[in-house]
Amino acid sequence: MIANLIEGAFGRAFRAEVRPTELARKLAREMDAHRTVSVSRVYVPNEYTVWLSQEDRARYADVESEVVDELCAYLLEHARRED
Numbered sequence: 001m002i003a004n005l006i007e008g009a010f011g012r013a014f015r016a017e018v019r020p021t022e023l024a025r026k027l028a029r030e031m032d033a034h035r036t037v038s039v040s041r042v043y044v045p046n047e048y049t050v051w052l053s054q055e056d057r058a059r060y061a062d063v064e065s066e067v068v069d070e071l072c073a074y075l076l077e078h079a080r081r082e083d
Contacts, residue, residue: 018056020067024074031075032082044079 027048036043052060060067 017059018052020070023050023067024071027071027075028078031079042083 027050030048031044034045
């Protein structure tokens with residue numbers, strides 16, 4: 001599961017600070033909260049801005065693209081599971 005990859009791969013680098021798994025869960029909740037159902041489709045936000053403290057931002061600097069890719073994959077899988 002993507003969540004396990006995020007937690008396993010990046011969890012060790014982020015102990016007391018914001019963790020990628022927290023970001024993934026919060027983004028999924030945001031997606032769910034803003035879903036719009038039309039006649040034949042379901043629409044959800046597909047662009048997000050995540051604001052971090054300077055300290056957390058600095059910790060993500062070296063792995064930012066990997067974390068973004070994992071978050072995108074997690075949200076895509078979440079959207080597919082939820083239809």
